[in-house]
Amino acid sequence: MRTSFIAKKPSVLVFLLALAAFTIAVTILSEGFGIGVISTSFIKTLGKTLCLCLIAVAMDLVWGFTGILSLGHFAFFGLGGYMIGMWLMYERTRLIVSEALMQGQIPPTDAEVIEGIGNQIFGVVGSSEFPIVWAFADSLGLQLLLVVLVPGILALIFGWLAFRSRVTGVYLSILTQAMTLALALYLFQNDSGLRGNNGLSGLQNLPGVETPQSIVSMWFFLASALALALGYTLAAWIVSGKFGSVIRGIRDNETRVRFLGYSVEGFKLAVFTFTACIAAIAGALYYPQAGIINPAEVVPIASIYLAVWVAIGGRGRLYGAVIGAGFVSLISTWFTGGQAPDINLGFYTIKWVDWWLVLLGLSFVAVTLFAPKGIGGLFDRLKKEGGA
Amino acid sequence: MSTLLEVSGVSVSFDGFKAINNLSFQIADAELRAVIGPNGAGKTTFMDIVTGKTRPDEGRVIWGERSVSLLRMNEAQIAREGIGRKFQKPTVFENQTVRENFLMALKKDRGVLSVLLFRPSKADHEQVDALAEQVGMLAELDRLAGELSHGQKQWLEIGMLLAQEPRLLLVDEPAAGMTPEEREHTSELLVQAAKTRAVVVVEHDMEFVRRLGCKVTVLHEGAVLAEGSLDHVTSNSDVIDVYLGR
Amino acid sequence: MxxxxxxxxxxxxxxxxxxxxxxxxxxxxxxxxxxxxxxxxxxxxxxxxxxxxxxxxxxxxxxxxxxxxxxxxxxxxxxxxxxxxxxxxxxxxxxxxxxxxxxxxxxxxxxxxxxxxxxxxxxxxxxxxxxLSDLDPVKRAEALQAMERAPTAKHLAPLRLSIENELDADLKARKSRLERLLTISFDPDTATRVAAIQSFEGDLGVDVRATLNPLVVTSVNITSGDLPTDENIARVIKPGSEDLSVPAAYDLLVASKLAPPATSAEDIRAALVAHIDGGQVAKISVAQLSDPEIRRQAYDRLAEQSLVPAFIDEEDIAKKLLGYTVYETFAETSVAVTDAAQAALSKIDLNVGMNQTLDLTLDAISLASIYFLAAIGLAITFGVMGVINMAHGEFIMMGAYTGYVVQQVIPNHTVSILVALPLAFAVTFAAGVVMERLVIRYLYNRPLETLLATFGISIALQQLAKNIFGTQARPLTAPGWLDGAWVMNDVVSISFIRIAIFILALIFLGMFLFIMKRTRLGLETRTVTQNPRMAASMGINPDRVNMLTFGLGSGIAGVAGVAIGLFAKVTSEMGNDYIVQSFMTVVVGGVGNIWGALAGATMIGFLQKGIEWGYPSNTLAAQTYMIIFIIIFIQFKPRGIIALKGRAAGD
Structure with a gap:
């Protein structure tokens, strides 16, 4: 009776093999490690897409499996990015400032270096003082810990408050949206200590690493692929057992689960916090590839897009989330990047940059109405037809 | 026979409407009890109070040998104390197999971490098989619960309740929507279950109640109107008034 | 006198x-x-x-x-x-x-x-x-105004002469007020000035504060001996207290050339750089100078050789300051005048504070009516029907753009607003009905799906508006008679637009109550929401009722859009600014109840203004804290301020 869960869930193995094949193919075609068919900037796009797939897996866990439509997971994603961005920016600025000060006639004191860094980083918001939130920015280890801790604790506090008062359904969605809005508005302030709407920039440069971007981008690409593989496997393992039964039970009938003696709040809180941490890790891998993070990334609409990806891919099945996030975000990049050819109707030219969002919005309505199971649902249909 | 559950002087009102009015009720270990009463008598609200879904305005609900108050616990804690509840509408997890439904209900540590690490042992599977056999669903174990018939869902739910190994079972209209054969099976299940634990059945169907052959409590306007054998209460003039109208 | x-x-x-x-x-x-x-x-x-x-x-x-x-x-x-x-x-x-x-x-x-x-x-x-004595009252008024703008001592005498013969009561009052103000500033006699000051106690006029404030302006002085007796001394300040830090006090000494300047890290650095000699400073190798302690050592050695001034540390500063007294002196020499001015100002401050509270209250009420306007449509679709419409903000935007288009066609602002209000209702009503027919009716009882589908519509509508109207903000100009403000005094005032919006909100409240409680549609809506099957069996067509109710909610959003467009910029993204607040308003107030929306709007409006008052420079922070407060509030009142009780509230 006792079988390994990979054997029980062949889809996980299929997914891992597909991901491995994709990663190897991209590596061979890349500029940094291979024959140079794929440009470095596209490698970054692919790496970022993998991170988006990872947060989509998290979103699927929390929404598709547990039934909590969180409109706040992109906030955790952004927070993760901010946390790693703080170290990247601090360390790089420190190297530049130290070097510049070393050119002076006498070597700088630590205080002078820190003041120099402060001026460099916070000059744009008219300050040179280090805010308290930067207290650990000089330590990579601590800041990496904060990548998980800050979003995790925020999710824990918010989730504890929301779940214990039994806010559910759309109310919870609106509440998470409000939380995201509050965080975005907070980050937009100049005195938030995170450079207001300037955000953190220059994150693509690893401090002290002289390797060209073509190689660095491959490091991040591979790291993102690894993170996605681990995240996916972990998520699949979690939902395969009794825990999966319980959270799907919560999704379908919360009250019944409660009368079975399970503390619904505890399970929800665990899933919410765990997925927030996954989202944060995805963000911490994403933003060094994007190079910049600012509060506009955190606004509620980003989290809603995340829900859109998962819904289009097919919620309640992990590979659906990955397909949705990968497919929609890549196609969005293609359409909004101006690469898609405009369609000339004679009297009017359809510019995809302008019309893509209209199309996306409407296709989203169509998916909800006609294909509630998303793209993943098509596989089921094919399977059934194949079986019959 | 020692008292398992004691409800005393409980009242609750919604927007001025008194759903439960100074209700007192007792049930002992391994006792089968039927609760009847016209619509709006407070039967469901009574169950809501015992299981922690509704907080009464006043009164006490005392449980078990250690006489703990249930009023300070939430639904999940009360369920873990050993009170199982079956709702009027069959509520099973339709997107999961019958086996998964049973496994979820088995009496095990309900903590988040132990649930995460839980993998069913051979003994667990055997227990599930035994339960399935008891409610007559051995053949359906790997079907999705959503594909079952109405009666099968009811039995699955009763089976899940038994899997919880509760000391008190609250069953709300188990026979509703069942065929006569299914009713018979259900009543047998309940009588069987009541041999080892207390069972409270809320039911409209007098024939079904008669088949249970147990003590009957009649509720009216949120209070106990009469108590005793079915023949005793059906001959009570107050009960006749309430049921037939004046 | x-x-x-x-x-x-x-x-x-x-x-x-x-x-x-x-x-x-x-x-x-x-x-x-x-x-x-x-x-x-x-x-x-x-x-x-x-x-x-x-x-x-x-x-x-x-x-x-x-x-x-x-x-x-x-x-x-x-x-x-x-x-x-x-x-x-x-x-x-x-x-x-x-x-x-x-x-x-x-x-x-x-x-x-x-x-x-x-x-x-x-x-x-x-x-x-x-x-001032001209026969033409207009000229006299002009002259007065000129004097009010730039009062001088020379004006005092002619002004006093002109008061007696002034026939116009208004001008006479103004003249006498100005005369008292000039007296405070320029009259040579102390008692007269004090009397004039006292006559203004509690007055809210900005002119009074502008006259009194210069009297209590102080300058900071420092002395080594006793306090001078010939100056009007405001108070003695202790260095290191809240009002004067030790370095600031020392700077005063330095500025008066009573002490050498303190040695800063910058000074040390400059001194060291100036005395680098063959890779060494005072026999200490330059490479070592990244340590502040060693820098100090090098500096002290330089000081020993009298190459730089001796280092002055905190102890020196504290010691030096002990010998001095810091005090504040009024520019105004008369003690009686400064005392009276301070007394009058403190009474004025109290009065101003009270009036500011009143002003803040008015502001909060006006903000609350905006939120109420934005949320009332939602109170119908979400509160009554239970349909969550994320495109509600876009209906507001649609209404505002309708107003803008109407103004392009009809140049007269009054007429165009009167046309725009019903037209915006019609446009968004139609949009709402179309949306209900095409999308929402397939999603009843699936709230999360409704949320996502309407969100898709919201994205599409926003982008569509952007494609049609461009990204820049479009103005929606209020008619001339709504310009200006109702000024109660120099502190309290409220613009006519805000009053109009308040009235509009009241009208909407009345209309909503009327429709829900007194009309067939309202009755049918309530019936259908409570029990659609029962309603259908009684001959009510639930499809039709749902369609009309949703249209009504959307139409009201459109009208609110016109009102909001009058004071906020009309952009394709304006819906975003209101959607979260609107939902908060409905949720905080209590779903399914118009009074709940009203209570929610009032609470959020007052809260936001209150927080803005606490953090005057930072509206972003105010919004952040407000949302956090709401999240916490929902902990204690999960069903809102005005909750439906009992089983009807459902789960």
């Missing part, structure tokens, strides 16, 4: 006037011919004063003409005349004294006096005293 003084002053004026009685205006002008011909702001003062002091009846006319560049000089004899153009390059000259015409002259015989703006300002100041 005041009267006697005024009488004395009047006598003085009369006496002064008497001195110049013997000269005509022309004679005075001729005496100062050079200065009048080429006047400058610096030199012309005495001349204007002399002219004004002559007390001749013709002075006012002359000064006005001079200021208006209507005075000409005849080249032949250098005499000054009023000049009026009679034909091209042809002027008729009039004698300034007698007012008689002396004939017509061509321009080449004349020279126009063109005083520059500085001189004209001086002329205007001199004119004030005449204009």
């Amino acid at each position: 005041i009267r006697i003084l005024i009488a004395c002053l009047a006598l003085m004026c009369w006496g002064q006037a008497g001195l110049a009685l013997d000269l005509t205006l022309q004679e005075i002008l001729q005496q100062n011919k050079k200065l009048v011909e080429k006047p400058s702001r610096k030199t012309i003062g005495p001349v204007i004063e002399e002219i004004a002091a002559s007390n001749l009846s013709q002075v006012q006319g002359f000064l006005e003409a001079w200021g208006n560049k209507q005075v000409w000089q005849r080249r032949s004899d250098g005499l000054f005349f009023f000049g009026t153009a009679v034909a091209k390059r042809q002027y008729e000259l009039t004698d300034p004294d007698s007012g008689e015409s002396v004939g017509e002259f061509t321009k080449k015989d004349l020279k126009q006096l063109k005083p520059n703006s500085g001189v004209r300002a001086l002329i205007a100041t001199a004119l004030v005293q005449f204009q």
Whole structure:
């Protein structure tokens, strides 16, 4: 009776093999490690897409499996990015400032270096003082810990408050949206200590690493692929057992689960916090590839897009989330990047940059109405037809 | 026979409407009890109070040998104390197999971490098989619960309740929507279950109640109107008034 | 007391006037011919004063003409005349004294006096005293206004003289108020000033505070001995207290050259750099100087060699400061006046504070009515029908753009608003009905799906608006009669637009209550929401009712959009600004109840204004804290302020 869960869930193995094949193919075609068919900037796009797939897996866990439509997971994603961005920016600025000060006639004191860094980083918001939130920015280890801790604790506090008062359904969605809005508005302030709407920039440069971007981008690409593989496997393992039964039970009938003696709040809180941490890790891998993070990334609409990806891919099945996030975000990049050819109707030219969002919005309505199971649902249909 | 559950002087009102009015009720270990009463008598609200879904305005609900108050616990804690509840509408997890439904209900540590690490042992599977056999669903174990018939869902739910190994079972209209054969099976299940634990059945169907052959409590306007054998209460003039109208 | 003084002053004026009685205006002008011909702001003062002091009846006319560049000089004899153009390059000259015409002259015989703006300002100041008693009340008002803007000591006497004979009650009140203000600033007699100050206790006028504040301005001084007795000392400050840090106190010493400047890290660095000698500073290798301790050592060695001033550390500073007393002195020398001014100001502050609270309350009510307007449509679709519509904000935007388009067609703002309101309702009503028919009706009882589908519509509508109207903000101009504000006093005022929005919100509330409680549609809506099957079996068509109710909610959002567009910019993204707040309003207030939406809007409006008051410079922070507060509030009242109780509330 006792079988390994990979054997029980062949889809996980299929997914891992597909991901491995994709990663190897991209590596061979890349500029940094291979024959140079794929440009470095596209490698970054692919790496970022993998991170988006990872947060989509998290979103699927929390929404598709547990039934909590969180409109706040992109906030955790952004927070993760901010946390790693703080170290990247601090360390790089420190190297530049130290070097510049070393050119002076006498070597700088630590205080002078820190003041120099402060001026460099916070000059744009008219300050040179280090805010308290930067207290650990000089330590990579601590800041990496904060990548998980800050979003995790925020999710824990918010989730504890929301779940214990039994806010559910759309109310919870609106509440998470409000939380995201509050965080975005907070980050937009100049005195938030995170450079207001300037955000953190220059994150693509690893401090002290002289390797060209073509190689660095491959490091991040591979790291993102690894993170996605681990995240996916972990998520699949979690939902395969009794825990999966319980959270799907919560999704379908919360009250019944409660009368079975399970503390619904505890399970929800665990899933919410765990997925927030996954989202944060995805963000911490994403933003060094994007190079910049600012509060506009955190606004509620980003989290809603995340829900859109998962819904289009097919919620309640992990590979659906990955397909949705990968497919929609890549196609969005293609359409909004101006690469898609405009369609000339004679009297009017359809510019995809302008019309893509209209199309996306409407296709989203169509998916909800006609294909509630998303793209993943098509596989089921094919399977059934194949079986019959 | 020692008292398992004691409800005393409980009242609750919604927007001025008194759903439960100074209700007192007792049930002992391994006792089968039927609760009847016209619509709006407070039967469901009574169950809501015992299981922690509704907080009464006043009164006490005392449980078990250690006489703990249930009023300070939430639904999940009360369920873990050993009170199982079956709702009027069959509520099973339709997107999961019958086996998964049973496994979820088995009496095990309900903590988040132990649930995460839980993998069913051979003994667990055997227990599930035994339960399935008891409610007559051995053949359906790997079907999705959503594909079952109405009666099968009811039995699955009763089976899940038994899997919880509760000391008190609250069953709300188990026979509703069942065929006569299914009713018979259900009543047998309940009588069987009541041999080892207390069972409270809320039911409209007098024939079904008669088949249970147990003590009957009649509720009216949120209070106990009469108590005793079915023949005793059906001959009570107050009960006749309430049921037939004046 | 005041009267006697005024009488004395009047006598003085009369006496002064008497001195110049013997000269005509022309004679005075001729005496100062050079200065009048080429006047400058610096030199012309005495001349204007002399002219004004002559007390001749013709002075006012002359000064006005001079200021208006209507005075000409005849080249032949250098005499000054009023000049009026009679034909091209042809002027008729009039004698300034007698007012008689002396004939017509061509321009080449004349020279126009063109005083520059500085001189004209001086002329205007001199004119004030005449204009104060001018027969024309408009001119008197203008003169008063000029004095209110730039009060000077010279105005005091003529102003006092003019009060008694002022017939216009309004102007008299203004004159007497100004007289008291000028008294505070310029009267030589302390008791008179104190009395004037006391007369303003609790007054809210900005002018009063502008007059009183300079009296209590202080300057910080430092002394080594006892406090001086001849100064009006406000208080003694202890260095290191909240009002004066130790370094700031020491800086005072340095500024008064009583102590050498403190040595900063920057100074050390500069000194060290200046004394680098072969890779060493005072025999310490440069490479070691990244340590502040070693820098200090090097500096001290330099100081020992007297190459740099000795290091002054905190201990030195503290020791030095012990010998001195820091105190604040009023610029105003009279203790009685400063005491009275402080007392009056503190009473004024109290009164201002109370009125500011009132003003804040009005602001909060107006914000609440905006939120209410934005949320009322949602209270119908979400609160009553349970349909969550994320495109609600876009309906608001649609309404606002409808208003904008109407204004492009109908230029008259009043008419266009009156057309826009029903048209916006019609447009968004139609949009709502279409959306309900095509999307929402398939998703009843699937709230999360509804949320996502309507969100898709919201994205599409936003982008569509962007494609049509562009990204820049479009104005929606309010009709002229809504400009301006209802000013209660200098502190409390509220703009007419906000009052209009408040009234609009009340009308909507009334309309909603009427529709829900008194009309067939309302009855059917309530029936369908409570039990659709039962309603259907009673002959009500739930499809039709849902469609109309949703249309109604959307239509109201459109009207709200016009109202919001009047004070906020109309952009394709304006819906985003209101959607979260609107949902918060409905949720906080309590779903399914219009009074809940009202309570929610009121609470959020007051809360936001309150927090903004606490963090005046930072509206972003205010919104952040407000949302956090709401999240916490929902912990304690999960069903909102006005909750439906019991089983009806459902789970």
